[in-house]
Amino acid sequence: MELLIKNGSVYDPVNGIKGDRTDISIRDGKIVDKVSSSASVIDAGGRVVMAGGVDAHSHIAGAKVNMGRIMRPEDTRLGIKPRTKITRPCTGYTVPNVYAMGYRYAQMGYTTVFEAAQAIMKARHTHEELEEIPIIDKGALTLFGSNWPTMDFVREKNMDKLAAYVAWGLLASRGFGIKCVNPGGGEMWGFGKNVTGLDDVVPNFEVTPREIIVSLMKVNETLKLPHSVHLHCNNLGKPGNYRTTLASMELADQVRARKDRQVLHVTHVTFNCWGGTNWGDFESKADEIANYLNNCDNVTTDMGQLIFGSATTMTADGPVQYANAKLLHAKWANGDVELEDASGVVPIFYAKQVSIHAIMWAMGLELALLTKDPYKVLLTTDHPNGGPFVNYPEVIALLMSNKKRQEEIKTLHALVNDRTKIPGITRELDFNDIAVMTRVGTAKVLGLLDTKGHLGAGSDADLSIYDIIPDQIDPSIEHAKIKSAFSSAAYTIKGGEIVVKDGEITATPAGRTYWVDATVPEEQTEIMMKDIRHKFKNYYSMNLANYAVQDEYVTHPEVIKAGAIPVEVS
Amino acid sequence: MQTVTIKPKSELTISVEAENISPDKFAGKSEKDIQSLEVWLGNHKTTLGDLFTIKVEGIGTAADVKIVMEGNFSRVKRIGEGMTAGLIMIKGDVDMHLGAKMSGGKITVAGNADSWAGREMKGGDIIIEGNAAYYLGSGYRGESCGMRGGKITVLGNTLDFAGEHMCGGEIYVNGNAGILAGISNNGGKIVIGGNTSRPGSEMSKGTIIIKGKVDEMMPVFKLEGTEAVDGVTYNKYTGDVIGNGKGLLYVLV
Numbered sequence: 001m002e003l004l005i006k007n008g009s010v011y012d013p014v015n016g017i018k019g020d021r022t023d024i025s026i027r028d029g030k031i032v033d034k035v036s037s038s039a040s041v042i043d044a045g046g047r048v049v050m051a052g053g054v055d056a057h058s059h060i061a062g063a064k065v066n067m068g069r070i071m072r073p074e075d076t077r078l079g080i081k082p083r084t085k086i087t088r089p090c091t092g093y094t095v096p097n098v099y100a101m102g103y104r105y106a107q108m109g110y111t112t113v114f115e116a117a118q119a120i121m122k123a124r125h126t127h128e129e130l131e132e133i134p135i136i137d138k139g140a141l142t143l144f145g146s147n148w149p150t151m152d153f154v155r156e157k158n159m160d161k162l163a164a165y166v167a168w169g170l171l172a173s174r175g176f177g178i179k180c181v182n183p184g185g186g187e188m189w190g191f192g193k194n195v196t197g198l199d200d201v202v203p204n205f206e207v208t209p210r211e212i213i214v215s216l217m218k219v220n221e222t223l224k225l226p227h228s229v230h231l232h233c234n235n236l237g238k239p240g241n242y243r244t245t246l247a248s249m250e251l252a253d254q255v256r257a258r259k260d261r262q263v264l265h266v267t268h269v270t271f272n273c274w275g276g277t278n279w280g281d282f283e284s285k286a287d288e289i290a291n292y293l294n295n296c297d298n299v300t301t302d303m304g305q306l307i308f309g310s311a312t313t314m315t316a317d318g319p320v321q322y323a324n325a326k327l328l329h330a331k332w333a334n335g336d337v338e339l340e341d342a343s344g345v346v347p348i349f350y351a352k353q354v355s356i357h358a359i360m361w362a363m364g365l366e367l368a369l370l371t372k373d374p375y376k377v378l379l380t381t382d383h384p385n386g387g388p389f390v391n392y393p394e395v396i397a398l399l400m401s402n403k404k405r406q407e408e409i410k411t412l413h414a415l416v417n418d419r420t421k422i423p424g425i426t427r428e429l430d431f432n433d434i435a436v437m438t439r440v441g442t443a444k445v446l447g448l449l450d451t452k453g454h455l456g457a458g459s460d461a462d463l464s465i466y467d468i469i470p471d472q473i474d475p476s477i478e479h480a481k482i483k484s485a486f487s488s489a490a491y492t493i494k495g496g497e498i499v500v501k502d503g504e505i506t507a508t509p510a511g512r513t514y515w516v517d518a519t520v521p522e523e524q525t526e527i528m529m530k531d532i533r534h535k536f537k538n539y540y541s542m543n544l545a546n547y548a549v550q551d552e553y554v555t556h557p558e559v560i561k562a563g564a565i566p567v568e569v570s
Numbered sequence: 571m572q573t574v575t576i577k578p579k580s581e582l583t584i585s586v587e588a589e590n591i592s593p594d595k596f597a598g599k600s601e602k603d604i605q606s607l608e609v610w611l612g613n614h615k616t617t618l619g620d621l622f623t624i625k626v627e628g629i630g631t632a633a634d635v636k637i638v639m640e641g642n643f644s645r646v647k648r649i650g651e652g653m654t655a656g657l658i659m660i661k662g663d664v665d666m667h668l669g670a671k672m673s674g675g676k677i678t679v680a681g682n683a684d685s686w687a688g689r690e691m692k693g694g695d696i697i698i699e700g701n702a703a704y705y706l707g708s709g710y711r712g713e714s715c716g717m718r719g720g721k722i723t724v725l726g727n728t729l730d731f732a733g734e735h736m737c738g739g740e741i742y743v744n745g746n747a748g749i750l751a752g753i754s755n756n757g758g759k760i761v762i763g764g765n766t767s768r769p770g771s772e773m774s775k776g777t778i779i780i781k782g783k784v785d786e787m788m789p790v791f792k793l794e795g796t797e798a799v800d801g802v803t804y805n806k807y808t809g810d811v812i813g814n815g816k817g818l819l820y821v822l823v
């Protein structure tokens with residue numbers, strides 16, 4: 001099967017193509033240098049061609065997402081679309097059903113999406129949903145930040161055991177990388193408490209968030225995992241938390257990357273770049289975070305952009321969700337994952353005339369516009385915490401048009417002018433920057449740049465064509481056209497197959513699930529497993545034999561090898 | 571004036587989703603146009619003309635439309651959904667979701683209405699001469715705002731959860747109400763002429779007046795003394811005290 005995409009304005013930053021008219025050749029699901037004259041042809045007609053979108057942080061599957069669906073039947077009603085000959089029925093807006101997740105990402109030209117948090121114990125559920133999400137490739141990051149074994153091994157300063165535990169945890173959860181949410185806080189929440197900074201001691205374990213983060217970064221590099229540690233900082237959701245965020249970023253200096261990527265990814269910065277000391281003097285410190293990023297090369301971030309309207313906050317940060325529910329008088333679901341983590345789900349409505357929300361709206365944009373290098377700030381809404389992912393085109397339009405931002409600012413609570421820098425920022429991103437923030441950058445941060453995020457030979461044949469002819473449009477003025485084009489791809493091609501045409505789904509192949517098989521010396525695993533068996537015997541309510549995700553649950557696996565010992569290349 | 575008369579062709583035993591029976595949908599349309607409007611009979615798509623005889627006299631805007639429904643409509647749901655003006659007169663019983671989300675106009679029912687009548691309505695009038703079932707004027711599953719405006723009058727009784735999550739508007743029930751009338755009231759007014767039990771927990775705002783007997787009170791109200799409303803003396807309560815609510819509950823002394 002051969003396909004030739006002719007005459008596109010190609011944005012492929014990795015390969016130095018910045019809107020040049022270039023042909024892309026595809027054979028058997030991969031991009032190749034040349035195809036034969038019998039290849040089918042799509043004439044892009046000068047329209048924008050990019051690699052398929054890659055999302056490094058979204059909540060698309062698992063226990064929290066499903067809890068959101070259960071507690072928000074009213075959300076179901078916001079996105080009902082009956083089945084067609086090709087597609088299954090869709091429901092929901094902030095917490096769509098599994099089918100809508102795949103279709104809606106594909107319709108925006110996205111082909112790879114990572115679920116940002118799964119507890120090992122809940123991973124089987126995550127994979128059951130991932131398997132049902134059509135079209136897109138996916139993977140899930142595994143929570144390690146408040147797990148009892150993690151904290152035990154950190155206290156013992158035994159990095160061999162910790163590395164073995166992480167490798168085993170990734171295998172048990174068929175996970176892709178290390179997620180660390182409010183380290184230590186999940187455990188403290190079991191006692192109705194939280195940690196308040198990097199140096200609070202977690203009772204019964206005698207470790208600090210600082211030690212947990214640094215230790216996990218160390219073993220991440222020992223195991224040479226494709227992705228770095230992915231951190232949801234302590235103190236999230238509290239005014240003044242930007243200091244904790246900066247202090248957490250500085251920890252990256254203690255560890256050297258063993259792959260060509262960051263040492264630490266700090267996620268959804270909209271929720272942790274907060275200045276002030278209370279809700280009254282609440283202000284944006286996104287500029288401080290951007291300033292730090294401009295002077296370092298070992299940390300990356302994503303926006304977690306706020307979108308006005310309905311959202312559902314869901315996180316393994318149990319204590320922050322209790323605070324949210326109290327503050328908002330909202331519905332609240334609380335979860336405890338024994339020995340591993342907490343979680344919480346709370347619906348929210350972001351309103352333009354609420355000063356806090358208006359200021360938060362500015363934060364993500366400030367971060368993206370004040371950070372010089374787009375590789376350091378990925379485009380996310382922390383779906384569905386800042387807002388549903390279907391709003392990425394709105395974010396793209398805001399980043400590309402100062403005019404749109406100024407129009408929006410006029411409709412917001414006036415404090416957005418005093419408490420943020422956004423009114424004075426005139427920078428407008430170009431298509432190349434957008435390609436970085438939504439494709440290349442995300443693929444690089446995830447460690448998947450070999451096959452994702454670009455259009456060089458050997459890469460997966462995932463690409464999107466948007467109904468924009470770059471030299472016939474001024475995105476600054478015609479921002480509405482930009483938004484509508486990115487909402488509804490002219491073509492989305494996944495693994496060489498046309499899955500979307502003119503914004504409509506045309507095929508629904510199954511996507512693959514990425515997970516990382518990291519090896520450690522066998523004797524190291526054996527020593528670590530003694531502790532794990534002890535935990536199961538004494539504390540877990542389930543049997544070790546029933547714990548790990550079996551292969552039957554991951555029927556389209558894409559295994560990436562990593563590890564502490566040299567991997568044999570066959 | 572445009573008068574549309576609707577009668578079932580035969581007895582309906584499977585539920586019909588008939589949100590297209592509405593003055594807004596009928597306005598300015600011919601008999602044939604109205605007959606061809608889509609409805610669902612169970613899982614089967616059909617037309618209004620297939621299930622009902624439809625007669626049209628005159629023509630007009632939604633405000634000029636009068637829909638007269640004669641017969642048994644107890645399996646016909648969503649009549650008048652989202653209507654903004656005009657009149658629907660139903661000379662029989664109706665199924666669930668009567669007048670859901672309506673914002674204007676008037677619906678009268680000579681018989682009984684099933685659950686969710688006036689669900690999330692914003693304005694207009696619903697008069698039910700018989701009984702109303704559960705969730706009268708409520709929010710649908712998970713919704714934080716039920717009825718927001720308008721008025722519902724029930725001459726008979728209603729079942730549980732009347733006015734759940736109400737944010738505005740008025741509900742008058744002449745007879746008795748089931749348990750938890752006005753639960754999570756956020757600003758509506760409910761008057762129950764007869765008896766009820768456990769009214770108004772989780773109230774944050776709004777008013778509930780019970781003219782009959784309350785079998786059991788939820789222990790979340792603070793007695794503020796007595797007060798006369800329209801010449802009748804009631805015990806006045808505020809609550810729900812757990813949520814620091816400012817709701818008012820009047821119960822006949």
Ligand SMILES: [Zn+2]
Pocket residue numbers: 057058059116268382385
């Ligand atoms: Zn997240």
